[in-house]
Amino acid sequence: MSTVLPRPGAAPATRNGTAAAPRPARVRPAARRRGLTAGIFGIGSALPERVVTNRDLEQVLDTSDEWIVRRTGIRERRRLGEGELLAPLATQACADALADAGRTADEVDVVLVSTVTPDRVTPGLAPEIARALGATGASAVDLSAACAGFLYALDHAAALVESGRAGVVLVCAAEALSRIVDHTDRSTAVLFGDGVGAVVVAGGDLDLGLAGFVLGADGEQADLLYADAEARVLRMQGQEVYRHAVRRMSAATAEALQRAGLTTDDVDLFVAHQANRRIIDAVAAELHVPSEKVVLDVHRAANTSSASIPLALHQAERDGLLKPGMTVALAAFGAGFVWGAGVVAWKERVHACA
């Protein structure tokens, strides 16, 4: 099915090709910030052991290392082994995040897991991760928002903490895209990988915390990137998705900064969904974020859907690029379409206490 992109200001096209009435511009209410502010206090991540390089893919697909690196920036990706489960990897990442935050499993009130590739259709990953961690007092639920799932989960976690409904929320993004990729389709098989990232969200007397979150969705564009329930194979119109991704992430990040009362100059690091280096560079250029502030992890882990942002954050911290107190802008875009952006003061209270 071909889909025509609406021109700026034009009525958006619907799925059957007819023009829908233009949506009136909506003024978004500023997020209420009172009392306790939610922030990130710890991080963990985990990758499967199996490395699949571009050279490995050259052996089974009509592709080349040169094409993949030039068009995407990806050099290798990790994949779960045959029959290997995601839950143990996710549990490891969550345990590391808790240790990093100086928290124990029995303090966790909610385990919130973003995934589109759980080990079972039901139950979700979250109850198993909570069990394996020993978070027996926690509620546990999966959330499905494709590549934007980590930002959706962060926003939900912040709302739970700031409303007083939860004290400690474990946010985990756990993905095994190798399970739903068509391994014979070179246009998608080379792009995706498996991995997990997790953070601990709690409240504190913070200046910024998790601020300015902007989330969006446009179901009209679902056919450009989807996996059907029966076939369970990812299909994507790459170029179309690329254009939407740049536009949505740029606009959402600008709005998130504005809502947080900040400008691009205040951003110490920019961490976007790691789908394609060219997309990240285009969004950074649109926002006037200099390249030295742009975190790239796509060469190492490829597109791990919602796990890509926490994986990139953790790697940036390990590389010494991300330090407590830094202001980080986050942006993501994925199937739905769904997108999001937010601003985070990285481990702000750790910084304040140091």
Ligand code: UT7
């Ligand atoms: O995570 C959710 C969001 N996802 C994204 O944001 C992904 C968005 N899209 C993209 O990142 C890019 O569109 C791709 C990386 C998927 C593709 O890059 P592109 O520069 O848009 O390439 P293209 O689709 O226009 O294809 C160019 C050529 C085609 O050949 P012809 O028709 O010019 O002869 C493709 O058949 O490259 C060919 N091609 C490949 N060649 C070698 C497509 N995949 C491959 C491949 N190896 N793996």
